[in-house]
Amino acid sequence: MLSVLYLALILIGAGVLSLPISVTTPTTFSDALFTATSAVTVTGLSVVDTGTNFTLFGQAAILIMIQLGGLGLMTFAALVLSVLGLPIGLSHHTYLREDLSQTSLDRLVGLVKTILRVVLICELIGAALLLLVFVPEFGLIKGLWFSVFHSVSAFNNAGFSLMPDSLTHWATNPVVNLVIPGLLVIGGIGFSVISDMSQHRTWQRLSMHSKIMLSGTAILTIWSVAVFAILEWNNPGTLGAYPNIFDKLQISWFQGLTTRTAGFNTVDIGSIHDTTALMFVLLMVIGAGSTSTAGGIKVTTFIVLILATIAFFKRHNQLHAFGRSIGLEEVMKVLALTMISIFVIMLGIFLITISHDGDFLDLVFEVTSAFGTVGLSRGTTGELDTAGRIIIGVIMFIGRVGPLTLGFFLARRIPPRISYPASQVYLG
């Protein structure tokens, strides 16, 4: 149901982006549809340059799609109703639940309020700090718009930028390297974790989910930043171009954080080493947090997969983390989610290698980038034909609504094989 609303938003967005008022040069409906899909699914893959192809009106439309897509349509609807003081019907709660994976109706209302507060505060602070960078460079009006656009895009992990080479121009700017990663980490950690942290301010009292999410994010960040730095240190196409060690570390920090789902870049992704690209593929498949703006299988899924594997080989009967046990039902869910994700990614690569003769790694990178709603590309996006755009568009959509939704959708369509024979019960 939520998927249908996302679909409607994409179509409306594509219609708006097709209007002459939105574009500076004639744009095909295919371009507009792909851009709208990319914006609503907060992916950031683009077939045209956002900064030059669209007018201020078009860019604002994209930003609204990002915000609506990022928060989740129903969350947003409930937010508005809640702010206006209107009663929220049960049906809305049900949609919300679907979108945020929450179980308690009471907690939902609280969560929605937290979302609104966190989103507004973060995006405002982010934009205010980015003013320091963009106003001196572009003047007040353009600088203000750049600040708002990149703050919203970063918080929603959308990866859309108004520059054709993303944030490469500010690769060594300390403000950009602090504000953008700060925004995308908060947006990507998941609203349930933020809500949990705002209620229980000490580590001990956090839920197991929050603990796994926070420590998993920390481990993945250290790992990705370190490996990126090691592999790219002397690559003349990336870190090798910066003689200063602090600059190399800043760029590694930025790219290590942004790759899992945000999709900004400060180095040319087409120039990274094949090994780095492979690590990026893995990071993009993992993604960030549940109930966040991120795609991928999610950090918690990845951690539970690893814990379940270790527990099996250590012959433990029970799976536990941070003193709490993880049920077998959870493990089955994780297994199913991972399998259907691998299936979607493999099918996507399979279909796209049929229709495109590009470099295999670039195509794998493109498909996983779409699945993780990341938006990084090694140059394939611009070369996609209609078939390729449809494939990548569908994968972005699946990445946003979640592979679990796809799985349940497919399962519903398969009629049950066994139909029990009808039988009469004689009474009296």
Place this chain on the structure above:
Amino acid sequence: MLSVLYLALILIGAGVLSLPISVTTPTTFSDALFTATSAVTVTGLSVVDTGTNFTLFGQAAILIMIQLGGLGLMTFAALVLSVLGLPIGLSHHTYLREDLSQTSLDRLVGLVKTILRVVLICELIGAALLLLVFVPEFGLIKGLWFSVFHSVSAFNNAGFSLMPDSLTHWATNPVVNLVIPGLLVIGGIGFSVISDMSQHRTWQRLSMHSKIMLSGTAILTIWSVAVFAILEWNNPGTLGAYPNIFDKLQISWFQGLTTRTAGFNTVDIGSIHDTTALMFVLLMVIGAGSTSTAGGIKVTTFIVLILATIAFFKRHNQLHAFGRSIGLEEVMKVLALTMISIFVIMLGIFLITISHDGDFLDLVFEVTSAFGTVGLSRGTTGELDTAGRIIIGVIMFIGRVGPLTLGFFLARRIPPRISYPASQVYLG
């Protein structure tokens, strides 16, 4: 323990292949070691041409390594003891169990006898039939040796050939297209299935394992043959070179069957389409049967993964196939096996892309070929430096001893984190 014996066999084999009597031209120890590893693990990747680089003595040594590696060292030792009428100690039974995943000691002795019978009969019939092809072409002596070598290599799914382009010369020979696939299917289905089939001759009475294995093999065969034919039909480097439709179908049939683990080829693997190569990667990871000469995660693992995923999305509490339920313990094992396999493959690709600047797909293909002990290559094997040979060698070894063995080995090495505090019990 078994792993140590495999290792010893590889080292002895490398020593034998280093002897002047084994080679026609000076061969480095690195070449000999890689060849011995490839032979004992029945992979078939080769850095030198088996047919011209080794003397008849060297080729015979390779064939013995294939036979010992294929049957499993301990199975073979028990076989000899059993044939000689010597009592088989319990420790041997234990090794056997580890190698064949059987649980009943009684069934083991029966299984061992079945193995001996099946191996001898199959390899003799195979060699006899191949005489029809090789004797008219090479004369009696060379024809006889070619027949024996390729029969044993095929039955053990070793993929070693005495021709530099594998069996391409006989791509359209109906005898080769029947005998070689026949041998490798029987060798790859798993001895437990063969034993089950010889005891219970009707489908209904077969075990669930046999039913899953047989139907899974049938489905994978139909799928791989059909997709190969469709994707390669007009590729001038493969099927496109054969105008005859029956020839195209013969080659598709052969390649569809040989890719999962045998590793022979009748088309140039370097010329297949990227999409076909991706399908081959998946087939090589899946492999063939447990308790067989095959590598990979095994067909049954793959089927249980799919069944578990479908069951989750259909919200079934129980997992079942052919009227029998599959326990959660089995699902956990399958999950752990798949995860450690993905880990080994990813780590292998990661390490090999650091040390080699080759085409990414070719390197992925090489690593999965080693992991599935398949032996197909897109030309990377010959270009491997020492680091690359070590990586591929280790992966072949893991592929043969099984990723589960690796998992338990690693788990044993990790000291338990929680050590319960010592406590005294006061009695009386």
